[in-house]
Amino acid sequence: MGYKTDWLRGIFPALVTPFDSEGVNEDAYRELIRFLLPNVDGMVPCGTTGEFSYMTLEERKETVEICLDEVDGRVPVLAGTGCTTTRRTVELTSWAKEVGADGALVVAPYFLKPSFNEIYDHFRAVDEVGLPVVMYNIPQCAGTHFKWWTAEGGLLDFENTIGIKDSSGDLPFMEAMFEKVKGKVSIFVGHDEVVQPALGAGADGAILASANLIPDIWQKVHRATLEGDFATAQAWQQKVQKLVRIVVRCGSTQACKEGLRMMGVDVGDSRHPIVPGGAFRREDREELRLQLEALGKIEKSPVTYHLGEKQVMTDLFATHQTPDTVSDWTMKVGEGFAGPPFQELAHVDLLIGLKDGPVGRAIKRSMAEWGEERGLHIIAERPRTLLVPTVTIRTQEQRRLFERAAAGVKLAIDLSIEDGFLPEPILDDVVLIVHAFVHPAASIARRVEGNNYKAARHAIRKAVEGRPTVEELIAEKAAARHPFRYAP
């Protein structure tokens, strides 16, 4: 006996759902689907990444209908129809069958925690609808982790249950699935950090949040695995590992949406209570951007810098937040933050300004009058950069770690020159004052250096681009939570 279906294989994005103030933003959703279609083997509307749990039943139906219409049979559509109750799940799955979905992705009933017998009976009821069903294990959100016997029981005994999506990242569980049901139903991996190992071990495909951003790369991993070229598949997985770690662990819905916006596909923000700068932290946004740049997903475009009379054109990896022209270089303020770990976190404050302006004068005077006493150092000549330790350095160990922080800041400056944010023609015109913070109890030197690199690189970009914007500040001020604001 072979597979129950032949279409459930390959790379399926768990589509984000674009919202506007009215509801689902149909135009943006269609644009997203068209953007992804060339590089996917199927589509999943209303999955976890699609924020199904924040949508009304009507919105879920609308979303599935738009997806079916836009896809128009070119790839299979697996509609997320899982609800907390069996009755509603059956109703929605029946509806999906009527409107022509190819299958339903049904999450374990969540919130209240039914026993495994109750979960099994839930899937049996959904199976009786007659639409192909994929069981969906996502303990991070649903609160229950399938037992292998629950999954095996449904997958082998139910007529229409054609596969399982496992988002747990629990490879021993997945191996148990291979042992019990391989070759009879499709086994999909849903955890972006272990796609290649899962495919290599025998998974038939992947349903992924990050397939909103890099479906082409996942197809390469899938193809290489099918061809037995594990080295290529591994190399790609490693190349996207940081990006997908951010997506999986740092607010996946908002991460995918902000990533898409940086790539030019505006799908808005997640619905509340997911907020910008929440689980997807600001430093994650900067890192995601850098990763998308490295993977060629964000293109360079020309930006003009006005330094008094002087005009400089530079090519930047521009996002929707990058202005076309950057003027008034008297004094720009930028700030960046990177962690964990707590003791090794970096908090960089910096000024970028004209050499003959306030920043230049401050560097000259401070170096002459108290530079040595306060531990100030010029760490670069082009652009001239003064490094200031935010915490007074007292011990040899602190000095050693501060040197690593300085190396991180220096790397950030070098890479900002390379990527065009600090273009060669302005390096003699502008100067920097950079504050680097090294916690007195820091010990992991590599993190001190790495975090200071990140924080400084983010700070430079934010200073140049004028971020955060006043709009962002106003929108986010109520929910802002300073980590040192509270007593232990």
Next chain:
Amino acid sequence: MPIKVPWLKGVFPALVTPFDRESEAVDDEAYRRLIRHALPDVDGIVTSGTTGEFPYLTREEQRRLVEIGVEEAEGKPVVAGCGASSTQEALALAGDAREAGASAALIVTPYFLHPSDKGVYQHFYDIAVGVELPIILYNIPQVMDRYLPRTVVEDLADLPNIIGLKDSSGNLTYTMEILEYAGDRIDVFVGHDEVVLPALAGGVNGMILASAQVYPEVWQEVVRLVGAGKIPAARARQREVQKLSRIFCRHGGGVAVKAALRMMGLDMGPPRRPLESVGGALIHETRAEIRLELEKLGKVPIRGVSFEYPDGPLTGRFADLEITAEEIGEYDLRVGSAVAGEGVNKVQIDLIAGGKETPLGDAYALQMTYPLHRREALTTILEPALTVRPSTLLLPTLPQKNLRQANMIYGPAQSALGRAIVDAVEMDRIPQQVVDSDVMVALVTIHPRAMDRHTVARSVQAAAAEAIEQAFGLSPSPGDGRDERGR
């Protein structure tokens, strides 16, 4: 009243184990000092418990601690921590404890490898049968990664020399379940400092606590008050030590207890490595909080402070920025000043705003190079990576002499000032057109003895909002002859 032995009630400190700063050897004399310090207010002592770093001690060392304890305890019971991963070692430790004169052995759930419930029962059974010494069971899932199963306790309680259970979980649902199923046969002790009062009210007979070597007299009073049915008074005492108890339980354990004892003049040395005196489980910021709490309890003397809030004409208060009253006029700089809060929570903000190309721009950049030692300026943020606009520096007017003072600036003052600024931008009190062209510096004066971060933050936000209104011309400045636009 106690069920199997008459003495199993009241307040028992889980003593820290003092070590020599260089060799990490047990410091016998320091241990004696510690016991003498705690003894007047306790009903017994506990050697080599979790707070005493038992997993880092040798068998010989643990035996020695019991011997010293018996010598120093003036007849009060000495409970010997005899926890071990293997039954064989726990048996040996309990045998040693008996020989050394301990009144009971405190034996933790076997850890590291994960025996079944049957294995756990067998562990305690073997010790209870193998050693003629009363046994106290010990549940501490925070470090053992598992609970001592209630059903196992229910059966163990039948053994004649299982006399009690110490529950350090802090999970009162577990405590209540143990009382329900075994409370008729063994005494239950609370081992979690944060829930002493509720546990006593729920029916436990006493406590074994890390904090019982720091403030045993508070716990004695809580016991007395609960016994007398005076729950509101007991609640008030528990509340007084709540924060310190939380720090001991969750932010450093025995390391935090050693830090507290040291502040009180009892140097118990460092913990054994890999634990560190500060910077690991106990971070510097939290250590500063311990001193603050000990001051409140009267355990360490309060240091006197003398300082002044800035006064005199407002335009004359920016001398540290090298900005004179004349320049404020000449460059159209805006100033405002306001005070909020009372007593140690009084906060004053003197604010100056103006263009980047004025002397204020120079002052801003210069302050970023830290010319004023211990009064380092901070960029104003709502939270890390949310820098406010217009860019604003927070400059403390008083030197930050310790982390406790710094704790009021970093975070509370910084984010509250940020919020006041963004509020003002949102409400157009700070006009949109100056958001990029201008900078501001806020001179912030916070009482050096300020304690409450929440109150300080509220004061800063209120004072900053008012200072901004003055500077941007919406309310009059204090009588220094300036016009309504703060100029």
